[in-house]
Amino acid sequence: MNTTIIGLDKKQAEELTINLNELLSNFQVYYQNLRGLHWNIKGKNFFELHVKFEEFYTDSQEKIDMIAERILTLEGTPLHTFSDYIELAKVPVGKNVTNDVEGVSLVVNSLAELLRIERFILEASDKASDEGTNSMMSDFIAEQEKTIWMLNAWLS
Template sequence: MVNTLNHIGLDKKASSSLSDKLNELLANYQLFYMNARGFHWNIKGDKFFELHLKFEELYNDSLLKIDEIAERILTLGFTPLHTYADYSEISKIKAAKNVSSGIEAIKEILKGYEVLLPLERELLEMSGNSDDEGTNALMSDYIREQEKLVWMYSAYLG
């Protein structure tokens, strides 16, 4: 009899699909992280101190999520993408170059969430259908947190 379960007791085929989608999320997070880091470095203007700190929080949080996503892929029995070439090829989030305006940076962050949130919702549904509570809990946490951030960043723009 062929074993259809992976080492943590989940369906191998479903775990493969989840890992592919998690790698897509990982690639997008890597570009989101790099953009936030650039905003942190290059921000100018009267809101410099406020936004400089906010962007630092954002890239530090993204770095944690990148690690969690990669480790989840490994837990499912697959390999996380780990080259810039892979990230830039797969990511729907594109590099935001030379952004120093706070308003423009916030708009770019919101555009990033327009990519991340649908991916996370798709993963939430996929993981729910696969009884993958680990991925499901991770996505649920990300979605709840990011919906609030979208509200806050949108409120900042007026």
């Protein structure tokens, strides 16, 4: 049989799991950046950004779980080691970022990279008639585009 239990072409589903694992890896690095920003941010915007970064990492944690569960639904195995994440991630790593503008810029740049990957997956899931993955990517994209707009407004 050349289809998965949910009726998708096995080869296309395998390719999607590879892409989703790349997204998962990038989200894990993004999540860890947000934890560091939450802990280490300093300055006059501390109270505002401390809460905002927590909001972002809580949301990211939920998305990470959704991505991993989608990989499992497609009969793949989600990556789960830091070495795998670091190997695949293209999201910039923010180490010891304490400055507000630098921190918000890191989030914007990270989201831009996540959007690039998500748009690629959106196109691939559309070709594979994978509505579950397609819908998830569409939701992520719409939310993250709005977040980038708001953060860029803050940076202005």
